[in-house]
Amino acid sequence: MTQFSKNAETGPHPWMWPFVEFAIVLGLCLVVLFVVIPAGTAESDNFGLSPRMLPIVTIATIAAVSFATFAADLLRRRPRGPSVGGRPWGVVLLLLATFAGVLSIDRFGIVMGGTILVVLASLAVGERRPLVVGGMGIAASIVLLFVEWSGL
Amino acid sequence: MDVFLQGAGDALTWSSVLSVFGGILLGYIVGVLPGLSRPAALSVAVPLTYSMTPIAAIAFLVGVTKASAAGGATGAILLNTPGEPSSAATTFDGYPLAKKGEATRALKVALYASVFGDLAATLVLILLASSLARFALKMGPVEMTTVMIFALSFIAALSGTSLSRGIISGVLGLFLSTVGLDPESATPRMTFGFIELFDGIPLIAATVGMLAFTEMLLQAQALFAKSDGTSDETGFAPETNKRISSSDIRRVLPVTLRATGVGIAAGIIPGLGPTIGAFLSYAVNKRMAKTGDCYGEGDLKGVAATEAADNAVLPASLIPLFAIGLPGSVSAAILVSAFMLHGVQPGPLVFEQHPRLIYGIYVSMIVASLAMLAVGRLGLTLFARVTRVPARFIIPFVILFCVVGTYLERDTVFSVFAMLALGMLGFVMQRFGYSVVTFLIGFVIGPLFELSLRQALIVTNHSPLAILDHPIALVFLIAAIASLVLFLKRGH
Numbered sequence: 001m002t003q004f005s006k007n008a009e010t011g012p013h014p015w016m017w018p019f020v021e022f023a024i025v026l027g028l029c030l031v032v033l034f035v036v037i038p039a040g041t042a043e044s045d046n047f048g049l050s051p052r053m054l055p056i057v058t059i060a061t062i063a064a065v066s067f068a069t070f071a072a073d074l075l076r077r078r079p080r081g082p083s084v085g086g087r088p089w090g091v092v093l094l095l096l097a098t099f100a101g102v103l104s105i106d107r108f109g110i111v112m113g114g115t116i117l118v119v120l121a122s123l124a125v126g127e128r129r130p131l132v133v134g135g136m137g138i139a140a141s142i143v144l145l146f147v148e149w150s151g152l
Numbered sequence: 153m154d155v156f157l158q159g160a161g162d163a164l165t166w167s168s169v170l171s172v173f174g175g176i177l178l179g180y181i182v183g184v185l186p187g188l189s190r191p192a193a194l195s196v197a198v199p200l201t202y203s204m205t206p207i208a209a210i211a212f213l214v215g216v217t218k219a220s221a222a223g224g225a226t227g228a229i230l231l232n233t234p235g236e237p238s239s240a241a242t243t244f245d246g247y248p249l250a251k252k253g254e255a256t257r258a259l260k261v262a263l264y265a266s267v268f269g270d271l272a273a274t275l276v277l278i279l280l281a282s283s284l285a286r287f288a289l290k291m292g293p294v295e296m297t298t299v300m301i302f303a304l305s306f307i308a309a310l311s312g313t314s315l316s317r318g319i320i321s322g323v324l325g326l327f328l329s330t331v332g333l334d335p336e337s338a339t340p341r342m343t344f345g346f347i348e349l350f351d352g353i354p355l356i357a358a359t360v361g362m363l364a365f366t367e368m369l370l371q372a373q374a375l376f377a378k379s380d381g382t383s384d385e386t387g388f389a390p391e392t393n394k395r396i397s398s399s400d401i402r403r404v405l406p407v408t409l410r411a412t413g414v415g416i417a418a419g420i421i422p423g424l425g426p427t428i429g430a431f432l433s434y435a436v437n438k439r440m441a442k443t444g445d446c447y448g449e450g451d452l453k454g455v456a457a458t459e460a461a462d463n464a465v466l467p468a469s470l471i472p473l474f475a476i477g478l479p480g481s482v483s484a485a486i487l488v489s490a491f492m493l494h495g496v497q498p499g500p501l502v503f504e505q506h507p508r509l510i511y512g513i514y515v516s517m518i519v520a521s522l523a524m525l526a527v528g529r530l531g532l533t534l535f536a537r538v539t540r541v542p543a544r545f546i547i548p549f550v551i552l553f554c555v556v557g558t559y560l561e562r563d564t565v566f567s568v569f570a571m572l573a574l575g576m577l578g579f580v581m582q583r584f585g586y587s588v589v590t591f592l593i594g595f596v597i598g599p600l601f602e603l604s605l606r607q608a609l610i611v612t613n614h615s616p617l618a619i620l621d622h623p624i625a626l627v628f629l630i631a632a633i634a635s636l637v638l639f640l641k642r643g644h
Contacts, residue, residue, distance in 0.1 A: 021584065025320070032327075036342060037342065039344075040340075040341065040342035040343065040344055041334075041339065041340070041341045041342055042339050042340070044334065044336075044337040044339045048336040048337065048606055048609070048610060049336065049606055049609065051334035051336075051337055051339040051341050052341075054326070054327075054330050054602050055327060055330045055341065055342065058323050058324075058326050058327035058330070059327060061319075061323045062320050062323050062324060062327070065316050065319050065320050065323070066316075066320065068316045069314070069316040069317060069320065072314075072316060088373065089376050090369075090372035090373045090374075090375055090376030090377075091369045091372055091373050091579070093372070094368065094369060094372040094547070094551070095369070095572075095576070097551075098551055098555065098572060099572070101551075101552075101555060102555055102559075102565055102568050102569070102572070103565075105555065105556075105559060105565065105568075106565045110556060110559065110560075114552055114555070114556055117548075117551065117552055117555060118548045118549065118551075118552050119548075121547060121548035121551045121552070122544070122545075122548045124372070125372055125375055125543075125544045125547050125548065126375065126376070126544060127544050127545075136545065136548060136549075139549075140548075140549070140552055143552075144552075144556065147556065147560070
């Protein structure tokens with residue numbers, strides 16, 4: 001069941017969400033339109049369309065539609081905010097474990113790094129039994145050894 | 153007839169049949185594991201065929217290709233992790249079905265729809281190759297642009313509860329697909345010095361990140377919300393019904409037929425490929441949904457719509473290859489190298505120079521379809537048990553497949569970081585009610601849309617009225633406009 005933030009402890013007041021969402025989307029569009037696209041895409045003097053054409057058109061469309069979204073949210077007269085499914089610790093821990101695992105793959109290779117990733121991710125989702133964590137690590141190594149051996 | 157019987161005899165020898173089964177098994181493994189893509193598997197498999205007879209070699213490669221398409225659905229349904237980008241659309245209904253306790257039913261429909269689409273497209277290949285190939289040649293840049301506009305018009309239908317948020321998601325996907333080299337001038341766009349971005353954001357990183365990694369983040373959050381982390385919660389409802397009833401077949405059959413048609417069209421037209429074919433078929437079938445259908449919430453029709461189309465693409469992509477020597481997909485292009493390795497030059501003369509081989513390949517393709525049915529039917533009982541495994545065991549392995557899959561695609565951690573970033577974006581989008589489905593449609597269609605649009609503008613000298621000289625394009629454009637008007641009239 002989707003829930004929505006109800007008070008200031010979990011975020012802005014529900015009636016404020018349309019304003020917050022609109023400000024974020026429009027703000028990001030303006031940054032991309034006036035900073036990211038000009039800085040990241042050179043103009044070309046070829047005979048065809050500018051390389052900036054489609055990026056600019058798409059971002060301008062998003063900005064325009066965000067006005068419609070904002071208006072629709074206000075007219076709906078119903079508080080709307082991000083769905084909340086619990087505290088974000090699980091997400092944060094899993095992200096940290098994944099980042100550490102990716103760096104391990106980069107450093108130690110796919111078999112060792114992938115095994116470390118599985119062990120860290122198991123710990124991140126709350127598994128603490130050494131035998132289970134070890135077993136998952138071994139299972140991961142076998143899968144990864146097959147992948148490396150097969151050359152796929 | 154004698155030549156046909158000789159070819160069929162070649163295809164039914166033990167070595168050929170065993171090659172098909174070997175290819176099917178390899179293809180299934182490749183299909184199930186994300187990142188091990190069909191073209192990569194084919195590239196690795198081609199050298200393995202050096203010592204085989206031509207018919208056994210092609211049969212082996214056909215087996216790999218067909219089974220990887222069918223196997224991709226398994227991860228999509230059970231783990232929300234598409235084994236192939238073309239299976240990404242199967243997650244839209246397959247995974248919700250598995251969550252509802254209908255994993256086996258979803259896997260069965262995916263398998264039967266895959267085999268149906270594959271067999272039907274193979275028969276079309278056998279019967280109509282040359283006439284359909286001539287039609288494919290009429291699809292120029294103007295026609296392709298309107299096909300893409302037609303596909304993009306479905307974003308509105310797939311937006312979910314908020315039309316404007318769905319449009320924003322789709323257009324955001326289109327925007328991110330522009331990262332990389334400009335298709336006309338090769339000017340780097342928003343690459344900021346990263347050579348890895350010159351080819352654009354990897355498709356596998358986008359599909360795996362947006363679907364599988366996002367889902368694992370949501371599951372981890374749910375796991376922490378429910379317990380102290382040692383629960384045996386699987387995240388799936390227990391399976392009570394595993395059977396496909398006759399009423400299910402009656403519901404799903406028309407969708408499967410339509411999806412097969414879309415898949416065949418996507419295979420014949422060079423450049424579209426299985427991913428666009430599967431997404432397009434899902435969009436078309438969802439648009440034609442009847443009262444009581446619940447696409448996106450776990451409907452067998454959604455699974456059939458994507459799987460039949462995905463599997464119909466490969467046999468259909470051989471139509472322009474055999475008839476005019478033009479491969480219709482990346483997999484078909486790799487098959488060309490296998491043909492040439494065994495002394496066969498695909499093209500219109502192949503029917504005159506190697507009729508026995510071609511008939512043998514046709515029969516091998518049918519054998520491969522049947523082998524796929526047998527292997528898939530045996531495997532799905534085993535695969536469906538994944539739903540009984542607690543989430544705390546599943547999450548680490550899905551994360552591993554996500555990371556290793558994207559890493560293997562380009563052999564660089566840059567792709568993995570792109571996958572993680574897109575996974576986090578997907579997580580935020582889902583929490584704020586933005587559709588990941590429409591994002592992926594925009595992202596998948598974007599590059600081909602832009603390329604076709606630019607080519608069309610050059611071909612027509614920037615004149616919009618030039619479309620009047622292209623009747624096929626005109627039909628697609630009118631269909632796109634009619635589709636949008638109908639959708640808005642219905643009051644989404």
